[in-house]
Amino acid sequence: MTTQLDLEWLIxxxxxxxxxxxxxxxxxxxxxxxxxxIVDPGQKLLERWCTCTQTTGxxxxxxxxxxxxxxNPWSLRNFAKNYQKTHSEKPFAPPYDRPSLxxxxxxxxxxxxxxxxxxxxxxxxxxxxxxxxxxxxxxLSNHLTIHAKHVVLAIGASNQPxxxxxxxxxxxxxxxxxxHDMHQHWPTSPERIAVVGGGISAVQVALRLLSxxxxxxxxxxHPVRTHQFDSDPGWVGPKLMAGFLRESNMNxxxxxxxxxxxxxxxxxxxxxxxxxxxxxxxxxxxxxxxTTLQQQENTLTLLSPAHICTVDRILxxxxxxxxxxxxxxxxxxxxxxxxPCAKCGYPIVDQLLRWxxxxxxxxxxAELELGPSARNITGARRTGDRLVGMIKQRARHKSNLx
Ligand SMILES: Cc1cc2nc3c(=O)[nH]c(=O)nc-3n(C[C@H](O)[C@H](O)[C@H](O)COP(=O)(O)OP(=O)(O)OC[C@H]3O[C@@H](n4cnc5c(N)ncnc54)[C@H](O)[C@@H]3O)c2cc1C
Numbered sequence: 046m047t048t049q050l051d052l053e054w055l056i057x058x059x060x061x062x063x064x065x066x067x068x069x070x071x072x073x074x075x076x077x078x079x080x081x082x083i084v085d086p087g088q089k090l091l092e093r094w095c096t097c098t099q100t101t102g103x104x105x106x107x108x109x110x111x112x113x114x115x116x117n118p119w120s121l122r123n124f125a126k127n128y129q130k131t132h133s134e135k136p137f138a139p140p141y142d143r144p145s146l147x148x149x150x151x152x153x154x155x156x157x158x159x160x161x162x163x164x165x166x167x168x169x170x171x172x173x174x175x176x177x178x179x180x181x182x183x184x185l186s187n188h189l190t191i192h193a194k195h196v197v198l199a200i201g202a203s204n205q206p207x208x209x210x211x212x213x214x215x216x217x218x219x220x221x222x223x224x225h226d227m228h229q230h231w232p233t234s235p236e237r238i239a240v241v242g243g244g245i246s247a248v249q250v251a252l253r254l255l256s257x258x259x260x261x262x263x264x265x266x267h268p269v270r271t272h273q274f275d276s277d278p279g280w281v282g283p284k285l286m287a288g289f290l291r292e293s294n295m296n297x298x299x300x301x302x303x304x305x306x307x308x309x310x311x312x313x314x315x316x317x318x319x320x321x322x323x324x325x326x327x328x329x330x331x332x333x334x335x336t337t338l339q340q341q342e343n344t345l346t347l348l349s350p351a352h353i354c355t356v357d358r359i360l361x362x363x364x365x366x367x368x369x370x371x372x373x374x375x376x377x378x379x380x381x382x383x384x385p386c387a388k389c390g391y392p393i394v395d396q397l398l399r400w401x402x403x404x405x406x407x408x409x410x411a412e413l414e415l416g417p418s419a420r421n422i423t424g425a426r427r428t429g430d431r432l433v434g435m436i437k438q439r440a441r442h443k444s445n446l447x
Pocket of ligand 1: 062409423
């Protein structure tokens, strides 16, 4: 049976971005909670964030204390005062007071409970968008049809892990650390494991494996790259964003983003831990490009120009694909509504992050307007600022007219 729901705002994606945007719409823009929903296929909000971060074994976030999901920038700092009375781990790690993952997640849980966001979560996938004159019709995988005046696409990139071409997709001992079913394949008894990748997640996974009694080797295409953040913090504010926004050519903006990012990099503290583990031969480091995988009965042999590495299991920590996220549902939306895209395939949006008067974007889809940090927690906060600013301005305009 098909049922229909009429809404003011529909957020597609219940990750870091979707949850922050819902928070801002409710708390700062006075959006009526009955007129707002979040669609996400997970059993709970933030499911992909929780599983991806848990797999890596990371203890602290890479980003600083003011990057969290609540409206008030000081919320997590205040939360930490009580948290540290009942928890043994340090709430923040130097430098830049990076919050512990456990505390960050508990802060998220408190926010979701306070705002009763679970009640607004529809557990489904958006499978079709049709834009009409006065609303967008969204068809969901659970057969619900929604009419929404405004849609926010906060679909992230976590559903598209990057697979190297040589890696078989359905092999019982080759997995991507960010695959949905990774938890079912995590090794439980000591094994020789090749972790493929040289960035923060690869190194965290290798250190986690080591601490659990496995023998990890890391295979990276490049030497250790050390950067505190995945892009210069100047990209969050006008220091670097002013020049980015002055650039009107979207191909140039894409080039600026690519140049600004530090993919496959490690913060200095983690690089030191890795160096120590390599020196003591606890982690083996191979700098090479794998070309072939050979399979014997119980072992896997990775061949690269300079090395041969024989292991029991391979974990790919090769990040996410750089192609535009969303797959067919977004491809169809683009073609049915003639939505503008740059050469790189990503949306061309206005200052209010509108891809269409009724469709806003966040995360990777907002990159050509928000720059290199659009995907991060700070990118979610800046999307929130723009949406709240727009709604408040409209409300002021309306009250001036009446
Ligand atoms: C291990 C790890 C550590 C990170 N650490 C940090 C950090 O310390 N600081 C920082 O700032 N950033 C960090 N990031 C980067 C970024 O903040 C996270 O990737 C974050 O989870 C992105 O949030 P998101 O909401 O865009 O995407 P996601 O978490 O991927 O959420 C998007 C959701 O949308 C859903 N979705 C997709 N398509 C549809 C559809 N058609 N219908 C309905 N739902 C759909 C997906 O299923 C998913 O649940 C980290 C990333 C990773 C992977």
